[in-house]
Amino acid sequence: MLLRNLTRTTSFRLVLLYVLVFSASVLALASLTYFVATSALDQQIRARIQAESDGLRDEFMSGGLTRLMGAVEERRRGRLRDGLVYSIFDAGGHRLFGTLPASSLIEGWSEVRGPPDGDEPEGETERLAVLGLKLPGNDWVLVADDIGRVSVLGQVVLRAFGVVVLLSVTIAIIGGVVISLGFLRQVEAISNTAEAIIAGDLRRRIPLRSGGDELDRLAATLNRMLDRISDLMESLRQVSNDIAHDLRTPLGRLRQDLEEVRRLPRASGDYERAIDQAIAESDDILETFGALLRIAQIESGSRKSGFRTVDLSELVEQIAETYRPVAEDEGRTLVAAAASGVLIEGDRELLAQMIINLVENAIAHTRAGTTIELLLERVGKEGVLSVSDNGPGVPPEELQNIFKRFYRLEPSRGAPGNGLGLSLVDAIAGLHGLAIEACGRAPGLRVGLRFKLADMAAAAG
Amino acid sequence: MKLLLIEDDAQTAAYIVRGFEEHGHTVDHAKTGRDGLFLAGSENYDVLIVDRMLPGMDGLSIVKMLRSTEINTPVIFLTTMGGIEDRVIGLESGADDYLVKPFAFSELMARVHALARRPPLSRTQTVLRVGDLELDLLKRKVRRGADIIDLQAREFALLEFLMQRAGQVVTRTMLLEGVWNFHFDPKTNIVETHMSRLRSKVDKGRGPALIHTIRGSGYSIHAPTESH
Numbered sequence: 001m002l003l004r005n006l007t008r009t010t011s012f013r014l015v016l017l018y019v020l021v022f023s024a025s026v027l028a029l030a031s032l033t034y035f036v037a038t039s040a041l042d043q044q045i046r047a048r049i050q051a052e053s054d055g056l057r058d059e060f061m062s063g064g065l066t067r068l069m070g071a072v073e074e075r076r077r078g079r080l081r082d083g084l085v086y087s088i089f090d091a092g093g094h095r096l097f098g099t100l101p102a103s104s105l106i107e108g109w110s111e112v113r114g115p116p117d118g119d120e121p122e123g124e125t126e127r128l129a130v131l132g133l134k135l136p137g138n139d140w141v142l143v144a145d146d147i148g149r150v151s152v153l154g155q156v157v158l159r160a161f162g163v164v165v166l167l168s169v170t171i172a173i174i175g176g177v178v179i180s181l182g183f184l185r186q187v188e189a190i191s192n193t194a195e196a197i198i199a200g201d202l203r204r205r206i207p208l209r210s211g212g213d214e215l216d217r218l219a220a221t222l223n224r225m226l227d228r229i230s231d232l233m234e235s236l237r238q239v240s241n242d243i244a245h246d247l248r249t250p251l252g253r254l255r256q257d258l259e260e261v262r263r264l265p266r267a268s269g270d271y272e273r274a275i276d277q278a279i280a281e282s283d284d285i286l287e288t289f290g291a292l293l294r295i296a297q298i299e300s301g302s303r304k305s306g307f308r309t310v311d312l313s314e315l316v317e318q319i320a321e322t323y324r325p326v327a328e329d330e331g332r333t334l335v336a337a338a339a340s341g342v343l344i345e346g347d348r349e350l351l352a353q354m355i356i357n358l359v360e361n362a363i364a365h366t367r368a369g370t371t372i373e374l375l376l377e378r379v380g381k382e383g384v385l386s387v388s389d390n391g392p393g394v395p396p397e398e399l400q401n402i403f404k405r406f407y408r409l410e411p412s413r414g415a416p417g418n419g420l421g422l423s424l425v426d427a428i429a430g431l432h433g434l435a436i437e438a439c440g441r442a443p444g445l446r447v448g449l450r451f452k453l454a455d456m457a458a459a460a461g
Numbered sequence: 462m463k464l465l466l467i468e469d470d471a472q473t474a475a476y477i478v479r480g481f482e483e484h485g486h487t488v489d490h491a492k493t494g495r496d497g498l499f500l501a502g503s504e505n506y507d508v509l510i511v512d513r514m515l516p517g518m519d520g521l522s523i524v525k526m527l528r529s530t531e532i533n534t535p536v537i538f539l540t541t542m543g544g545i546e547d548r549v550i551g552l553e554s555g556a557d558d559y560l561v562k563p564f565a566f567s568e569l570m571a572r573v574h575a576l577a578r579r580p581p582l583s584r585t586q587t588v589l590r591v592g593d594l595e596l597d598l599l600k601r602k603v604r605r606g607a608d609i610i611d612l613q614a615r616e617f618a619l620l621e622f623l624m625q626r627a628g629q630v631v632t633r634t635m636l637l638e639g640v641w642n643f644h645f646d647p648k649t650n651i652v653e654t655h656m657s658r659l660r661s662k663v664d665k666g667r668g669p670a671l672i673h674t675i676r677g678s679g680y681s682i683h684a685p686t687e688s689h
Contacts, residue, residue, distance in 0.1 A: 322651050349643070356647050
């Protein structure tokens with residue numbers, strides 16, 4: 001099983017491929033070396049035979065057959081022949097000297113096989129290259145040399161290369177197995193982790209090795225992805241809990257009220273009131289559902305596709321104009337100031353809802369007589385949108401919590417609202433890349449949204 | 462009115478049909494897109510009420526097909542999808558209005574009435590009149606009898622929206638969408654606030670009231686003698 005897995009790994013296959021390519025190139029090199037070496041030796045041997053043959057002809061020309069015989073004899077005795085073989089035949093084909101067979105009486109090059117003389121590979125006969133020269137008067141002189149040395153050299157070359165290939169293939173395969181085993185082990189680790197997660201152990205992570213190779217980097221990325229997923233799951237769990245708690249409560253209350261109306265005998269006017277109340281309660285629940293869906297939709301980021309350039313200044317003016325009388329009716333004062341021509345890439349509807357939620361939040365959580373400020377300013381290269389009030393504010397330790405879903409400060413628990421208004425603000429700000437911050441004032445609360453001002457030239461173009 | 466409802470959910474359909482019939486209107490009900498398309502093509506209806514999510518042929522395809530065959534009966538979509546993208550797609554396909562489920566029946570009623578009575582677009586009418594109230598769209602001036610009434614921009618838009626639908630019921634959400642271009646529901650009742658300011662300027666101490674609150678539905682503007 002492991003072996004099968006091993007041979008299936010990419011690294012093992014790569015090693016195999018590498019070995020194949022390497023062997024092929026060694027083979028090419030071997031054959032080139034073989035041909036260069038053998039042909040060089042062959043030429044060298046033949047050149048020597050040619051030179052000797054020319055010398056012997058000169059001897060014959062200057063002193064006839066007698067001189068030739070003397071020269072050959074001298075060479076044999078004086079060990080001058082140096083491996084060369086000589087034979088002389090007369091015009092009638094009778095051998096006068098040497099051992100070469102009469103069959104090789106051919107002018108030019110020929111090849112003769114002779115008995116082994118000990119220097120050739122086992123089981124092979126001696127091979128001689130013979131140069132036949134017909135002298136004037138039809139006598140023959142033959143000069144030959146052992147050409148078997150050429151093939152011996154060739155075999156030595158081939159054997160040397162064979163050893164190299166064998167050695168390198170062995171080393172490569174061992175290396176390949178070692179590398180692939182390491183690879184396989186890490187893949188197994190990833191796979192085991194995945195299996196464990198599938199089985200329900202969501203906290204499992206892939207163990208990292210010290211190497212830091214690409215697999216480790218992949219493992220680290222996968223671990224980060226798992227962290228992100230578990231964060232999302234955690235927030236989903238949180239939301240489910242919130243829904244379970246915050247929607248069950250009003251649903252339970254609705255059911256309780258209906259049951260009570262059903263149980264007690266009443267006048268018909270009471271029924272009408274009870275039904276109106278039930279409708280109002282279910283509207284609240286639907287609204288909470290709607291707000292949750294809206295937050296989820298915004299957080300999924302799908303609305304980014306509908307982004308356009310929005311004139312934030314104009315939007316702030318419009319909202320201020322709409323809410324000034326509302327604040328006035330509630331006994332608050334809304335003061336607004338907007339720097340002109342502040343543009344932002346975004347969803348006009350969502351941006352409107354974001355600002356409105358902040359303003360409504362300020363109206364809902366302050367007492368009569370409060371002043372609420374809605375400001376849009378340019379600060380350097382940034383735009384700052386802020387809503388501040390001089391109401392009771394939020395305790396500093398609670399500031400970080402006000403954007404959480406269903407979070408409501410103790411004093412406002414009884415007041416209408418679902419605790420999702422600022423979560424929606426947070427989600428919309430996140431979608432638009434606005435940096436949101438809440439801070440206390442003395443007294444009151446300020447929620448600010450900072451963003452990079454769009455390049456006006458680019459926006460116009 | 463004669464209406465066609467294309468809706469697959471039996472309970473929702475029964476609720477809508479009963480509601481309109483109680484008010485003396487005729488409603489044909491088609492359960493599938495195919496039946497609906499056939500009926501819409503063969504009968505004359507004042508308004509089509511179409512569910513966006515239907516088995517087989519969905520609401521979008523129905524409206525596109527109707528419009529491509531020159532059937533221009535007003536269409537209102539009913540949908541559970543409240544995203545702005547969905548609304549834009551719905552209106553682009555040729556629907557005239559869009560209502561998100563769940564809705565109050567009075568809301569659907571008001572919107573269907575508005576669609577059925579929508580006058581042909583006449584650009585020549587630049588002065589709107591209800592009783593002795595006059596709104597000049599070009600000069601952006603409002604007069605009641607001999608008095609000139611000074612309105613803020615938002616109040617003017619509000620009055621214009623009402624007067625263009627004189628005699629009809631206009632709901633809070635219709636006003637939010639039409640006057641403010643808000644397709645969500647702010648928590649504070651901004652419509653009520655602005656309407657009460659408008660009423661105090663238009664009606665207070667100026668003879669019989671023209672702007673009326675229709676309980677549980679919305680508002681309506683009409684001269685004292687007319688009934689809405």
